[in-house]
Amino acid sequence: MSVIYLLITISIIVAVLFLYAFIKAVRQGQFDDSYTPSVRVLFDDELKKQENKPQNQNNA
Known part of the structure; x- marks a missing residue:
C-alpha cells in the first residue's frame, strides 16, 4: 500500500513540474x-x- 502512496506522490510532483x-x-x-x-x-x-467551389458543383 505504501508503494501506491509513493507513486501518487511522484506523479503529482511530475505533473506540477510539467x-x-x-x-x-x-x-x-x-x-x-x-x-x-x-x-x-x-x-x-x-x-x-x-x-x-465544391458547393457550386453539388448544386449544378
Missing part, C-alpha cells in the same frame, strides 16, 4: 505565432474560392 514548464513557456512567448497570420491574409481569397 505545469510549471508550460506556464513558463507561455509567459516567454514560446507559443506565439507571428508568421502564420501574415501568410493567411495573402491566401485568404484562394481558400474561400476552394470552399465555395
Whole structure:
C-alpha cells in the first residue's frame, strides 16, 4: 500500500513540474505565432474560392 502512496506522490510532483514548464513557456512567448497570420491574409481569397467551389458543383 505504501508503494501506491509513493507513486501518487511522484506523479503529482511530475505533473506540477510539467505545469510549471508550460506556464513558463507561455509567459516567454514560446507559443506565439507571428508568421502564420501574415501568410493567411495573402491566401485568404484562394481558400474561400476552394470552399465555395465544391458547393457550386453539388448544386449544378
